[in-house]
Amino acid sequence: MSQNGLSHAIIFDGKGASKSLSFEQLKDYDKKEGLLWVHFDYSSTEAIDWISNKSGIDPIAIEALLTAETRPRTTVLDDSILLALRGVNLNANADPDDMISIRLFISQELIISTKKRDLLSVKDILQSFEKNKGPINSSEFLICLTDRLTSRMEGTIEELEDKASEMEELILDSNNIQLRTQISKIRREAISLRRYLAPQREAMYKLYHDKLSWLSEYDKIQLREITDQLIRYIEELDSINDKVTLIQEESLNKISEQMNQRMYVLSIISAIFLPLGFLTGLLGINVGGLPGTENKDAFTIFSIILIIVGIGQYYLLKKFKWI
Secondary structure (H helix, E strand, C coil), X not given: CCCCCEEEEEEXXXXXXXXXCCCHHHHHCCHHHCCEEEEEECCCHHHHHHHHHCXXXXXXXXXXXXXXXXXXXXXXXXXXXXXXXXXXXXXXXXXCCCCEEEEEEECCCEEEEEECCCCHHHHHHHHHHHCCCCCCCHHHHHHHHHHHHHHCHHHHHHHHHHHHHHHHHHHCCCCCHHHHHHHHHXXXXXXXXXXXXXXXXXXXXXXXXXXCCCXXXXXXXXXXXXXXXXXXXXXXXXXXXXXXXXXXXXXXXXXXXXXXXXXXXXXXXXXXXXXXXXXHHHHCCCCXXXXXXXXXCHHHHHHHHHHHHHHHHHHHHHHCCCC
């Protein structure tokens, strides 16, 4: 990326290829040359100045393109649309649930997009231009971008589902605290992804329901198919969340059952030794008049009595089915 914040500026040739422009060449651009797509880092001073003073777009769109915090949405401005979308973060050493936002202004003659971090879906489109297979107009660009954003979620969601299934098998045979930590992490990722995908679904709904002159009925059918795919991913995230919740409950039930069993054993031991301890304590006090102090066989007799008492307690516990 250049110091002026421009990631790329390209003119669609209408045949699947494109022509690149530098930041300085943007001032000489004529809309007769074709559809222009400029992609900026919204935090750059030069990008802010160009979008605010030289793009010629609606002030509402300018504000939306330059805002730092945004959530998925669709806004129609005359015959153009303002979009805020998010994609899974598939950059190296990044968490997929840390989703990357992209803001777009799309009209029939101009596309302006802004970002803070790179999206692989944008790189996919640029690579398609290099192969002369890129979008030829605004509607194809919109379909291509939303399709890539949605399709790239598949691997992340499938990986989450596989992890959840693996945890389901392991948790039944293990008490490892680390496994329970991993389950919590899976649930957090699923919840985080769904938090962004749910409003993105609503944005996609609005996208193909609104009337735009440059969106044909066939384009809207394609957008509807992309939305259906997004809905399926949201349903899978809900399923993962439900599965992980059940796994956590099973884990807690297993821990609770183990604790109850241990407390039960301790209670039985206490019940047996409590009267025995009372007897030994009573005869162990250092006062006169204790029976057997002068009898050399007293200890043996007392031990036998304790054994008989212990056996009697065990019999009573068995009789009342406490053990």
